Amino acid sequence: MAQVTSEPQAGAPIPSEEISVEVSQAVIGRSPWELFWRRFRKDRFALAGLVIVFLMLTLALTAPLIAAQFHGPNEVHLDRLDSFGIPTGPQSEFWFGVDTAGRDLMVRVIYGARTSLFIAFFATGLATLIGVTLGMLAGFYRGKIDTVISRTIDVVLSLPVLLLSLGLVSACGLSKDGCLGGLIKPGLLLVSYVIGLFSWPYIARIVRGQVLSLREKEFIEAARSMGSANRRIMFREVLPNVAASIIVYTTLIIPNNILFEAALSFLGIGVPQETPSWGRQLSEAGDIFTVAWWMMLFPGLFLFLTTLAFNLVGDGLRDALDPKTGG
Amino acid sequence: MIHRARTCPGGWDPGDRLGSVKQEEGEGGYVRRYLKVLALVAVLGLVAAACGGDEGGGETGAETGAETGATGATGETGADIQPGGTLEFAMLGDVSAAFDPAKEYYSVTWEYYRCCLLRTLLGYTGKTTAEGGADLQPDIASALPEISSDGLTYTFTLKSGVNYSPPFEDVSVTSGDIVRALERVADPNASVGGYNFYYNIIEGFAEFGEGKADTITGVEAPDDSTLIVTLTAPSGYLPYLFSMHATAPIPPDGPDERLGAAEGHTKDYGRYLVTTGPYMFLGSENLDFSLPADEQTPVAGYEPGQSIQLVRNPGYDPATDGLRPAYADAINVSIGGDNNDLYNKIQAGELDLVVDGIVPPPVLRTYSTDPTLQPLLHINPSDAVRYISFNMAAPPFDDIHVRKAFNLALDKAGMRTLRGGESTGEIGGHIFVNSLQDNLLADYDPYATPNSAGDITAAQAEMAQSVYDTDGDGVCDDPVCSGILAVTDEADPYPDQAALITQNMEPLGLVFDIKSFERTTMYSKCNDPSAQVAICLAPGWGKDFPDGYTFADPLFGSAAIFPSCCNYSLLGASPELLQENGYSVTEVPSVDEQIATANAQTGDARFQGWADLDVTLMEEVVPWAPYFFDNNVDVTSARIVNYSFDQFAGLAAFDHFAIHPDAQ
Numbered sequence: 001m002a003q004v005t006s007e008p009q010a011g012a013p014i015p016s017e018e019i020s021v022e023v024s025q026a027v028i029g030r031s032p033w034e035l036f037w038r039r040f041r042k043d044r045f046a047l048a049g050l051v052i053v054f055l056m057l058t059l060a061l062t063a064p065l066i067a068a069q070f071h072g073p074n075e076v077h078l079d080r081l082d083s084f085g086i087p088t089g090p091q092s093e094f095w096f097g098v099d100t101a102g103r104d105l106m107v108r109v110i111y112g113a114r115t116s117l118f119i120a121f122f123a124t125g126l127a128t129l130i131g132v133t134l135g136m137l138a139g140f141y142r143g144k145i146d147t148v149i150s151r152t153i154d155v156v157l158s159l160p161v162l163l164l165s166l167g168l169v170s171a172c173g174l175s176k177d178g179c180l181g182g183l184i185k186p187g188l189l190l191v192s193y194v195i196g197l198f199s200w201p202y203i204a205r206i207v208r209g210q211v212l213s214l215r216e217k218e219f220i221e222a223a224r225s226m227g228s229a230n231r232r233i234m235f236r237e238v239l240p241n242v243a244a245s246i247i248v249y250t251t252l253i254i255p256n257n258i259l260f261e262a263a264l265s266f267l268g269i270g271v272p273q274e275t276p277s278w279g280r281q282l283s284e285a286g287d288i289f290t291v292a293w294w295m296m297l298f299p300g301l302f303l304f305l306t307t308l309a310f311n312l313v314g315d316g317l318r319d320a321l322d323p324k325t326g327g
Numbered sequence: 328m329i330h331r332a333r334t335c336p337g338g339w340d341p342g343d344r345l346g347s348v349k350q351e352e353g354e355g356g357y358v359r360r361y362l363k364v365l366a367l368v369a370v371l372g373l374v375a376a377a378c379g380g381d382e383g384g385g386e387t388g389a390e391t392g393a394e395t396g397a398t399g400a401t402g403e404t405g406a407d408i409q410p411g412g413t414l415e416f417a418m419l420g421d422v423s424a425a426f427d428p429a430k431e432y433y434s435v436t437w438e439y440y441r442c443c444l445l446r447t448l449l450g451y452t453g454k455t456t457a458e459g460g461a462d463l464q465p466d467i468a469s470a471l472p473e474i475s476s477d478g479l480t481y482t483f484t485l486k487s488g489v490n491y492s493p494p495f496e497d498v499s500v501t502s503g504d505i506v507r508a509l510e511r512v513a514d515p516n517a518s519v520g521g522y523n524f525y526y527n528i529i530e531g532f533a534e535f536g537e538g539k540a541d542t543i544t545g546v547e548a549p550d551d552s553t554l555i556v557t558l559t560a561p562s563g564y565l566p567y568l569f570s571m572h573a574t575a576p577i578p579p580d581g582p583d584e585r586l587g588a589a590e591g592h593t594k595d596y597g598r599y600l601v602t603t604g605p606y607m608f609l610g611s612e613n614l615d616f617s618l619p620a621d622e623q624t625p626v627a628g629y630e631p632g633q634s635i636q637l638v639r640n641p642g643y644d645p646a647t648d649g650l651r652p653a654y655a656d657a658i659n660v661s662i663g664g665d666n667n668d669l670y671n672k673i674q675a676g677e678l679d680l681v682v683d684g685i686v687p688p689p690v691l692r693t694y695s696t697d698p699t700l701q702p703l704l705h706i707n708p709s710d711a712v713r714y715i716s717f718n719m720a721a722p723p724f725d726d727i728h729v730r731k732a733f734n735l736a737l738d739k740a741g742m743r744t745l746r747g748g749e750s751t752g753e754i755g756g757h758i759f760v761n762s763l764q765d766n767l768l769a770d771y772d773p774y775a776t777p778n779s780a781g782d783i784t785a786a787q788a789e790m791a792q793s794v795y796d797t798d799g800d801g802v803c804d805d806p807v808c809s810g811i812l813a814v815t816d817e818a819d820p821y822p823d824q825a826a827l828i829t830q831n832m833e834p835l836g837l838v839f840d841i842k843s844f845e846r847t848t849m850y851s852k853c854n855d856p857s858a859q860v861a862i863c864l865a866p867g868w869g870k871d872f873p874d875g876y877t878f879a880d881p882l883f884g885s886a887a888i889f890p891s892c893c894n895y896s897l898l899g900a901s902p903e904l905l906q907e908n909g910y911s912v913t914e915v916p917s918v919d920e921q922i923a924t925a926n927a928q929t930g931d932a933r934f935q936g937w938a939d940l941d942v943t944l945m946e947e948v949v950p951w952a953p954y955f956f957d958n959n960v961d962v963t964s965a966r967i968v969n970y971s972f973d974q975f976a977g978l979a980a981f982d983h984f985a986i987h988p989d990a991q
Contacts, residue, residue, distance in 0.1 A: 076827045078741045084692045084748040085820070101745060101823035273822045273843040274829075287667065287819070291689040 039320035046316020052309035056302075060113040070094075071104040073111045073276055078102050089294050097294035100284060109298050111276040116306060119192055119261040120254045126196030127257070128250045131203025136234055136242075138204070139211025150208070153201040161198045162263065168194050169269040188271050191264060195257050203249050210242045244321035251314035255307035262303055278303040407968040412991030413657040414984055417669045418682045421632050421662050426597030428572045429511055429518040434869065435683050437572060438976035442651060442983075443606035443637055443658065445575035448472075448483050448505065448554070449566055450650050453973040453980030455707060456762040460974035461873035463566055464650055467500055467576065467603070471566065478561030478927070483569065485552040489647050492602040493612035495578040495588070496642030500603060502548035504576030505569075507587050509546055510535065512573045517593045521573060522871060524891075528562045563929040567872035570975070576603060580616045591620020598625035605643045605653035605982065609636040635660035654969065654985040670962060679964045679986075680979060686960045688747050694962055695750060705970050706750050709959035709977040710760045711869035712878075713742075713752075715828070715952040716853060716895040720910040721861040722807040723837070728793035729803070730949040734774035736786035736831050739954040745823045746955065753956045754779045758882075759941045760956055762974070763875040765931070767938040773945050774952075783834045790835050803836035810840045814852045816865035817843035825864055853895045856888070856908040863895050867957070869977060875937030879922045883944065896950035916948050966990035 030038075040046060059066070067073055070093075080088050080098040089097040096106035138149035172190050214220060215238065223237050262279030264270035271277045278299040285295035424430035428445060431437065442453060450466030452459060465471060467489050472481040489500040511517045512526060513536035526532050530545025545557040558565060568574065577587045578601050584590035588601045599614055600607075609628030616623065628636040637658040645653070660682070670690045672678040686694075694704040717724035717733070724730055739754045746752065756772020776782035787801025795805040815821045825841050832839070839862070844852060846865075853863035871877040881887045885899025897905070899917030906913070921943060925936025944950060961979050963970055971983030 074826055074829065076741070076823075076830050078738070078744055078827070081744055082692075082748075083744075084688050084695070084750075085744050085746065086688050086692060100819070101826045103826065273817060274826070274841060284819075287687060288689065291692070 036320045040316055043316040043319060045312045046319075049309040049312030049316065052305055053313060056113050056117060056306050056309070059110050060117045063107075063110045063114055066110055067107045070107050073107050074103065074274065076102045077104070086288065087292050087295065089292065096298045097292070099281070099295055100288060100292075105281075105294060105298055108276040108281065109278070109302050112278045112281060112299060113302065113306070115188065115271055115275055115277045116258045116261065116303070118188060119195060120258050120306075120310070122189075123192040123195035123199070123257045123261075124250055124254050126192065127199040127253060128203055128246065129200075130196070131200035132207050132239075132242075132246055134200070135204035135207025136211055136238065139208040140215055140230070140234055140238065142212070146208070149204070153204055156198065156201045159198070165194045165198065165260075165264060166267065166269055169264060188275065191261055191270050194264075195260050199253055199257060199260075202253065203246065206245055206249055207242055210245055211238055214238050214241055248314060248318040248321060251310060251317055254314075255310040258303070258307055258310070407987055408654060408985040409988045409991070410654045410985075411656050411988075412654075412986035413659055414655045414679050414981065414986065415677070416658060416660040416680050416682050416981075417664055417672070417678050417684075418635075418660055418662050419664060419666060419669070419684055422597075424520060424597065425595060425631050426600055426629060427517075427595065428508070428575050428597070428600070429514075429523070430521045431572070431597070432521050434976045434978060438682075438973055438978045438981060439635075439637075440572040440575065440604075441973060441976060442604070442981040443653070444600065444602040444604045444608075445572045446489065446500075446603040446648070447572060447575050448485070448569040450570055451973065451975040452650050453971055453975075453983050455972050456873075456974050460972070461762055463570055463873075466570075466648070466650060467505075468569075472556075472569075474929075478563075478929070479558045481556045481558075481565055483554040483556070485554070486647055487552065488644055489603060490642040490644065491576075491578045492607035492640040492642045494614055494616065495601055496640075498578050500576045500578075501551035502554040503551065504578060504587070505554055505574060506543070506546050506548050507577045507579070507585070507589075508574050509543060511577065511586055511589055511596075513543060514593070517589075517596075518573065522571070523573070525564075525568055525571075525871075528558050528560065528565065530557045530559050561927045562876075563926060563933050564872070564874045564876045567874050570872060577601070588616050595625070598629060598631075599623060600626070602640055603643070605640055605645070605648070605651050606637040606658065607640040607642075609638050611640075633662055635662070651982040652985075653982045655981075658981060673962055673964050676964050676966065679967050679984065680961060682978065686962055690962065691747060691750060691960065703963050703965060703967075705961040705963065705972065705979070706958050707972040707974075708753065708760070708762070709869065709957045710762055710873075710974065711867055711957040711977065712755055712758060712760055712953055713746075713865075713867045713955035713957065714755075714758070715954070716863040716866055717950055717952070718856075718859070718861050718863075719896045719898065719915045719948075719950060720856070720900065720905055720908075720912040721812075721859055722911075723793070723795045723803060723805065723811070724861055725912045726793045726795060727949055728789050729795060729835075729837075730952075731774070732786040732789040732793070732835055733832065733837070734949065734952045735776060735789055736781050736783055736835055737774075737952050737954060738779075738781040738827060738831050739776075740779040741781075741827050741831075742824055742954045745820045745827060747820070750958065750960060752958045755953045755956045757941050757945050758951060758953050759875055759878045759937055760870065763870060763873065763878060763934075764938045764941065765934040767934055768941055771942070771945075773942075781831055786835055796836075802834070808836050809838040811837060811861045812859060813839040813841045813862045813864055814849055814858075814860045815841055815843050815863075816846050816849045818846060821865040828864060850893075854889050854892050856897060856900070856904065856910075859909065860895075866893075866895065868893070869957070873975065875933070875940075876922075876926055879918075879925065879937065879940060883918050883940075883950065884922055885917055885919050898948065898950055918943065918948065 071077070077098060080094060080102045082088065085100070087098045087100055087102065091097065094104050094106065096109060099105050099108065134149050138146040169190060220233060220237055223233050261270055261277065262282065265277040265279030266283040270279055281299035282296065285292065285299070289296040418435070422431060422436040422439070423433040426436060428440065441451060446466050448466060448468040449463045449471070452464060454460035463471060467485055468483045469486045470484060472483045474481055485500065485502055487499065490496055491498050491500070509526070512521070512523045513532055515536055523536070529543060531540055531543045532545060534540040535543045547555040549555065556565065577589050579587045580590060588599065589596040592599055602611070608626035610626050611628070614623065614626065628638070639656060666684050667687050669678060669681045669684055670687055673681065694700045717730050719725055743749070743752065743754055756775060757768050759768070761769050776785065790796050790803060791799045791801045793803065795803045795808055797804055815825045822843060829839055829841070841864070849865060852858045852860055853866060868878065868882060881893055883894060883898045885894070887894035888897055888900055888904065897915050899919050900915045902913045905915070918940060921940050925933065925940055928936045959972065959977055961970070966987045967984055968987045969983055969985035971980040973980035
């Protein structure tokens with residue numbers, strides 16, 4: 001299909017130069033990534049999402065620098081609480097107000113971005129790694145391997161995720177040494193593992209389905225007839241062809257995982273108490289938001305914006321990568 | 328406080344999300360995204376709404392009997408007081424042992440017993456310390472006991488005409504009924520979770536409990552109206568033990584049933600409770616003790632976890648009782664709900680009191696600052712102390728200078744602000760609550776600092792004398808000071824307080840590794856020497872009865888070390904115990920002798936004994952950094968025209984509540 005720079009106006013005469021331009025462009029070869037980028041950048045929502053994601057990343061990475069300009073994330077300012085211990089709202093030194101311990105809410109919300117984004121990337125990375133590996137194996141080898149993996153997926157999908165996470169996190173978070181002989185220690189990593197371990201089946205299923213259909217395609221057959229080993233076929237032929245789907249679904253799992261961490265922290269079993277987390281901040285605001293709205297608004301807004309941004313980017317990626325959606 | 332059961336729906340299902348994505352194809356991307364935005368907004372809104380009132384579990388509610396006490400009350404005006412009407416109460420959680428008097432170690436239940444259900448030989452007026460509410464009064468006994476000159480024998484004489492509730496309304500209480508109750512308390516199965524250890528001072532009590540004797544030799548009932556109690560050693564707190572409801576009389580029920588009405592109800596006597604107070608459970612008249620215990624139907628007026636309904640006891644004769652006005656005709660209590668919601672209902676006039684709630688800070692501010700609402704706010708010292716407990720065998724707190732430095736650096740005023748400010752309690756400078764020492768140490772604080780905000784200079788000067796500060800600069804430079812294992816409660820306000828403590832101790836070089844737990848777990852970690860918790864940041868302690876012994880022995884006696892409770896500082900721990908649990912320290916000071924000395928005293932000397940012990944602990948031993956004496960804060964509905972505070976239980980005195988005649 002020929003690429004056009006702009007759609008001609010309906011009914012307007014087409015200038016002859018444009019026709020010649022189009023012809024000359026039609027012969028320009030473009031790499032798939034270039035094609036992707038040309039499509040993606042047209043999606044203003046996706047671009048906005050990308051900007052927000054980068055903004056959040058920047059905030060998370062520069063949190064200590066920002067804190068140095070304002071206040072430490074654990075600095076207690078009792079003079080910012082009233083005589084009933086109720087925090088004061090946004091003011092010149094504390095832009096987002098303070099929390100119930102008199103800590104700078106803005107700095108803590110920015111530190112919360114670190115927690116959320118760490119979970120977003122680490123837990124999702126873990127889920128993707130497991131999901132892609134198992135999905136490829138199941139789809140490629142079929143037979144018993146597929147049966148075992150697919151049933152495992154069914155089992156994991158049928159588990160009451162939140163309840164089980166509650167149990168796991170509390171069991172492993174109880175002692176200083178964690179559980180499984182100290183293998184899983186309480187803290188951010190434990191929460192990441194739990195989230196990662198429950199979100200891989202979605203990716204595995206999608207990858208499996210795609211691999212199942214890809215392995216029957218002619219180019220795989222060609223590779224096989226040329227004597228390629230299974231591993232080579234999987235990595236060099238199949239994987240690149242499912243990469244687009246993996247990227248899309250990974251991006252879409254990220255916001256879920258952020259919300260999952262928020263939910264766990266909201267329930268009081270997420271990251272350790274002193275680690276700033278949006279979910280925990282929302283939970284702390286629960287009792288007092290009628291008189292301290294800022295404690296609910298700012299962490300909620302950041303959580304909302306971040307999940308929204310990842311969703312928009314995910315949608316944009318899918319539109320740009322998936323040939324079926326056109327563009 | 329608490330157990331905090333949060334049930335906020337954290338609905339999350341990636342399956343749904345991916346499923347919907349799979350179907351989104353072709354055109355309409357923008358519309359789809361707007362919908363997604365709307366959906367996210369809606370989800371966030373739901374989270375916000377769901378979380379608005381989801382902080383369950385009141386502090387008082389879960390801290391059991393050991394946590395609360397009482398003082399101060401609104402005086403009885405008598406102006407609009409007319410008996411009648413039904414009180415509408417709420418509780419966040421149920422009582423702890425389904426109203427079984429031998430097992431209930433919970434101040435909320437004690438108030439139900441005192442005000443309404445169970446009379447004891449000695450009792451209380453349901454008023455504040457200042458009004459005499461902490462003083463023992465004869466209740467079933469006609470007078471305070473006669474004490475022999477050697478302090479070993481106590482003789483009680485019973486009133487006549489004190490009858491039980493139906494179906495025993497024609498049966499009068501006798502001294503044998505008290506013996507029956509004591510025998511039940513001695514049975515470790517019947518009193519599981521209770522406080523029967525206090526009664527071991529009675530001769531033969533322990534032997535009877537262990538099944539080595541047929542009777543408790545130290546308890547005699549020579550006739551129906553006399554009870555003689557003999558002790559193994561002089562113990563001035565004995566009379567208080569007969570104000571505790573584990574000793575409330577149990578009616579006889581046939582010659583074969585040694586435990587009378589409680590026979591066969593080792594686990595569940597509370598649901599078949601025969602009362603002596605002005606109230607009984609609704610439907611008590613339908614109890615049929617002639618049936619075998621397992622065929623009896625429990626009272627209708629107590630549905631565990633659901634509701635409590637008390638009605639007037641027809642067997643009760645007010646002429647025999649000078650302690651309980653019992654104005655209301657009935658008391659309805661709903662169990663369960665959300666703390667914030669329940670206080671909203673009080674403001675709306677749908678409820679009269681949240682028995683075990685915590686007044687939310689915004690509500691407290693409203694009632695404190697609005698002159699029309701101020702009369703409905705009731706603040707009284709509840710005889711409980713909040714403290715930070717040092718494990719005296721764990722470095723760096725095995726060094727007294729570190730413990731003293733901690734006391735000096737702590738911003739006690741800030742700790743109080745984080746608890747909700749001045750109305751929630753007094754800044755504490757010592758261990759025993761003032762009413763247990765007749766205010767002898769009311770102004771005593773050996774670690775007083777300007778504005779109670781901590782004094783870093785003084786603290787560093789103290790730290791400089793420590794072995795853990797080798798260069799004497801007032802900052803701990805030993806590796807043991809970084810990563811000190813600290814345990815705290817995960818419920819408010821303790822995480823906030825932990826942040827303040829961390830900040831306060833930073834200039835001393837003390838860096839904590841803070842672990843937060845649900846309250847019960849926190850207490851068990853602090854109590855277990857093998858957990859090697861160096862510092863426990865969130866304990867509290869309230870009296871069991873108005874005597875210093877309930878602060879001394881369970882907190883500092885060597886017998887209260889694990890598996891007993893609650894000598895977290897390991898005072899008096901044996902070298903073997905320390906070694907077994909992996910401590911390099913071989914000795915921790917003991918105050919056992921001083922406790923025994925004070926306990927042998929009576930009257931003013933007894934108060935002085937507890938005060939002397941307090942001073943020794945604060946200056947020479949320093950097992951704690953006490954910072955706060957609790958107030959009990961209640962908000963009542965506008966139709967309650969009389970409120971009184973029961974110093975014994977540390978709660979509102981339900982029998983003194985009167986409903987405005989127009990609202991009855």
